[in-house]
Amino acid sequence: MKKTIIAFGTLAGLFLLLCVPSGCFYDNEEDLYGTGTTPCDTVNMRYSVEIKQILQDNCYDCHLPSLPATYSGIPFETYDQLKVVALNGQLVERINSAAAPMPQTGLMLPCNREKMEAWVNAGAPNN
Numbered sequence: 482m483k484k485t486i487i488a489f490g491t492l493a494g495l496f497l498l499l500c501v502p503s504g505c506f507y508d509n510e511e512d513l514y515g516t517g518t519t520p521c522d523t524v525n526m527r528y529s530v531e532i533k534q535i536l537q538d539n540c541y542d543c544h545l546p547s548l549p550a551t552y553s554g555i556p557f558e559t560y561d562q563l564k565v566v567a568l569n570g571q572l573v574e575r576i577n578s579a580a581a582p583m584p585q586t587g588l589m590l591p592c593n594r595e596k597m598e599a600w601v602n603a604g605a606p607n608n
């Protein structure tokens with residue numbers, strides 16, 4: 482009985498020693514969130530689908546007149562309104578600006594920025 486306990490203890494100790502520091506589980510950032518390893522699909526970006534979704538998730542709070550409490554005064558409510566900043570370079574500049582980022586709270590994930598850039602580079606189509 483005593484031997485069994487010692488053997489078990491040794492095994493458990495070995496497990497802790499070998500396993501814990503190296504991380505037995507896939508609990509690193511890349512495996513959990515796919516940063517760096519998951520390719521970002523930027524093919525055929527559509528204003529009506531991917532771009533609107535990004536705006537919805539990150540921009541509308543401050544860029545829709547219908548949300549007066551947080552509205553910045555610069556509307557991106559319609560395609561024509563967004564097209565102005567897309568074509569004059571401000572959109573891509575601000576979503577990548579560390580000094581004056583949009584959203585103001587900090588840069589979006591790289592994939593969202595790459596998607597917007599791909600859409601702008603394609604001529605910011607109303608698709």
Ligand code: HEC
Nearest residue numbers: 536539540542543553555566571572575576581583584585
């Ligand atoms: C928390 C509020 C807030 C959020 C969220 C936000 N913005 Fe803004 N945005 C502002 C304000 C305020 C200004 C005007 C002041 C300035 O230029 O910094 C502005 C200005 C801009 C401008 C410059 C337009 C011009 O004509 O000068 C662009 C481009 C822009 N935002 C894009 C975005 C995009 C794209 C997102 C989402 C990815 C976003 N913003 C999210 C508040 C916000």
